[in-house]
Amino acid sequence: xxxxTKPLLAADRVRAYLTLVPYxxxxxxxxxxxxxxxxxxxVDEMRGMVEKLTVIGLPGDSGYWQQPHExxxxxxxxxxxxxxxxxxxxxGLRRVPRFTAREAAALLAGLQMVAAVxxxxxxxxxxxxxxxxxxxxxxxPADVVIAPSAVDEVRDAVSAALRExxxxxxxYQAPDAEPTTRTVDPVQVLITNGxxxxxxxxxxxxxxxxxxxxxVSEPQLxxxxxxxxxxxxxxxxxxxxxxxxxxVRVPRRLVPLLGDYVRADxxxxxxxxxxVSIRLSDPRGIKRVAGRFxxxxxxxxxxxxxxxxxxxxxxxxxxxxxx
Numbered sequence: 001x002x003x004x005t006k007p008l009l010a011a012d013r014v015r016a017y018l019t020l021v022p023y024x025x026x027x028x029x030x031x032x033x034x035x036x037x038x039x040x041x042x043v044d045e046m047r048g049m050v051e052k053l054t055v056i057g058l059p060g061d062s063g064y065w066q067q068p069h070e071x072x073x074x075x076x077x078x079x080x081x082x083x084x085x086x087x088x089x090x091x092g093l094r095r096v097p098r099f100t101a102r103e104a105a106a107l108l109a110g111l112q113m114v115a116a117v118x119x120x121x122x123x124x125x126x127x128x129x130x131x132x133x134x135x136x137x138x139x140x141p142a143d144v145v146i147a148p149s150a151v152d153e154v155r156d157a158v159s160a161a162l163r164e165x166x167x168x169x170x171x172y173q174a175p176d177a178e179p180t181t182r183t184v185d186p187v188q189v190l191i192t193n194g195x196x197x198x199x200x201x202x203x204x205x206x207x208x209x210x211x212x213x214x215x216v217s218e219p220q221l222x223x224x225x226x227x228x229x230x231x232x233x234x235x236x237x238x239x240x241x242x243x244x245x246x247x248v249r250v251p252r253r254l255v256p257l258l259g260d261y262v263r264a265d266x267x268x269x270x271x272x273x274x275x276v277s278i279r280l281s282d283p284r285g286i287k288r289v290a291g292r293f294x295x296x297x298x299x300x301x302x303x304x305x306x307x308x309x310x311x312x313x314x315x316x317x318x319x320x321x322x323x
Contacts, residue, residue, distance in 0.1 A: 016041070021087070024086075025090055072087060154213050155196070158186045158189050158219070160221055162186055168200075168220065170220070185228045187231075214284065244279065244280060245278070248300060250276065252273060254297070258278075262276055266279075283302055284305060287309040287313075290309050
């Protein structure tokens with residue numbers, strides 16, 4: 001049967017060459033017939049394009065190709081005997097910078113965290129990025145487990161409440177206080193210093209409030225329509241007078257990693273270490289700070305902060321089958 005494809009115009013031929021090499025590298029081996037159909041050219045024209053690749057490559061210092069490895073090359077026997085195209089020399093196109101295993105693991109963990117933000121991410125897009133990062137690592141990414149928690153349930157409930165424009169109710173346990181049941185018009189969920197927060201209009205306090213999601217449980221959607229979505233959100237996460245001082249001990253060389261937590265009036269030398277008094281609205285939140293230091297930061301007091309950090313670390317190790 002005669003080949004009815006039209007010959008490529010000059011501009012189309014340039015575009016075809018620009019996409020031909022990535023196409024062939026991705027496929028590994030592909031038949032002349034399949035490649036011709038993909039590029040809408042005749043089989044003879046596709047063979048001519050492939051053959052011309054062998055005179056394309058990286059220019060040398062003088063502007064001309066001087067070494068065989070500087071040119072594209074193909075498996076000529078496979079092409080002549082079976083009509084299969086395979087690039088055997090890609091002039092370094094595969095030699096691209098790659099993430100280390102630890103870098104890829106850190107990015108994978110961050111993407112999985114971003115995927116949990118209500119109404120922010122496209123799950124399909126995040127899944128695609130995670131797959132690409134896994135392939136882009138120089139070695140297999142280090143094992144990372146993103147543990148589901150009660151916070152995930154709260155985020156899901158808030159996301160549903162925002163979609164349906166209804167208030168959400170939940171049980172809230174503030175430090176050193178009796179638990180209360182709150183009904184809130186949700187505005188947004190955000191993360192700061194590794195801590196998740198819900199900002200919304202509290203029907204009990206009749207004002208905009210910020211809630212630590214670690215203190216929220218038993219979330220439920222209500223049939224109450226959201227009416228305070230436009231109320232201004234708080235500029236800060238609580239008054240300084242409500243904060244609790246948490247004392248930590250960290251090697252001097254790692255003090256810069258604490259960033260703004262360290263000031264001249266809240267730190268003192270302790271030999272090769274530095275004692276830092278960090279004020280937090282919830283002392284249990286220090287566990288997320290400690291997690292950045294790989295066991296080098298010691299939480300000294302109060303006891304509630306020590307216990308929360310220890311339990312958090314042990315729960316993480318348990319996910320990896322360690323004690």
